[in-house]
Amino acid sequence: MLFEVFKRPTKGIVLKELILKEINDLIIGSLGITAFIALFMGAVVALQTSLNLDNPLIPKSLIGFAVRQSIILEFAPTIISIIMAGKVGSYITSSIGSMNVTEQIDALKVMGINPLNYLVFPKVIAMLFYPFLIAIIMFVGILGGFLAAVYGNLVSAQDFIIGIQDNFVPYQVLYAFIKTMVFGMILATLPSYHGYYMKGGALEVGQASTTSFVWTCVTIIVANYILTTILL
């Protein structure tokens, strides 16, 4: 399928519009819900860390450190990708699946348009912008932790910021973005595959969406383990 996606490209100007539409639908459209989740997840990490800091010898700045590490290393790239598998992945599978069962894909084929290029390629390109979303999520997640920690009187703003800056390894951000790119490609292609090759009617579109979500999650989790083993 992947080879076909890049064959017989659609007319440039049409493709450009499709890519912009997909960026809007897949990336910008996901910003609200993912930012909301990130804000509260950051807050919860701050609260949990604070509750577990009984030892007076451990500095309070550890709260900032824990929020930064958990958000940048795992929450933003991995957990948000799993959330995206539910939001974006299901949308991709059901939209392509619906086109399949209503012969819209056949209509494209009859017109001589490569449906895989027309439908999947713009999604693949749009997901190249996924790291921008994740960068915003990282910021919002840490902000959530900051707000909960400082306004909940768990730590001073200064200590929290010291924690964020403490033992900062820029490579870890690169590692998170490499993971994000890989997960983005999984999010664009696996659900497209399940939608494009599904057979049946409306019921099967729903089943394909569920199957696609499960397989996308499994693939992301396994890929996360492999990438962590290789990169860290």
Place this chain on the structure above:
Amino acid sequence: MIEVKGLHKSFGDETILDGIDAKFIRGKTNMIIGSSGSGKSVFLKNMLGLFKPDSGEIIYDGELLSEMDGDRQKELRENMGMLFQHSALFDSMTVEENVMFPLRMFTKMRRRERQERANDILERVNLVNLNTKMPSEISGGQQKRVALARAVVNKPKFLFCDEPNSGLDPKTATIIDNLIQELTHEADITTVIISHDMNSVLEIGETILFLKDGIIAWEGTNKEIFKTENEAVTDFVYSSELFRKVRIAQNKGL
């Protein structure tokens, strides 16, 4: 003209098309009829290249489909229009965008020119003031007419219609049939229509192929179909009470 020679297609052990030979003439409405499951849609999908035949040849204006390279096939497809059984309109686009789609993909027309052409053809199929509606907001008959407009907007050389009036009321069905025939004659299109609607067959079936058990069991015209003694055809045609009565009346010389 489209020629089909020795077309075979099976799915597993089940033979669907068992050596079909047929000719579809330019400027005429060529109909393929037959009961459900007789292989009409499989035949059409083989001609369109959506299915690969097990053996046999499909020839478009003297050129073998199987020997065309990617660019030539693309060129051929730009000259094809297809009216799907369930319209297959792109549900993310408005009526106007659906009709303009082939122009957008295959021509260098400016937006205004595309709009003018789309409006002309929409007017032709008696659809005005629906340009900004989504397919889900219009009726089945209107969807069929939009799909027909999309199929012919780029002035195709070949038009394929899969049960163009299934699910439509008799009046709308007649409008669609007449439109297809008019457009076929005007633009000298090779039109292939799949149908099991006898009214359509009588109205516009200039050449008719009757498909049964994967073979062409009979061929003729709409004038000949009532005179044939072919048992398979008479079984099919006179399964309708109305047509049985017409035949009895004809036999009595009424």
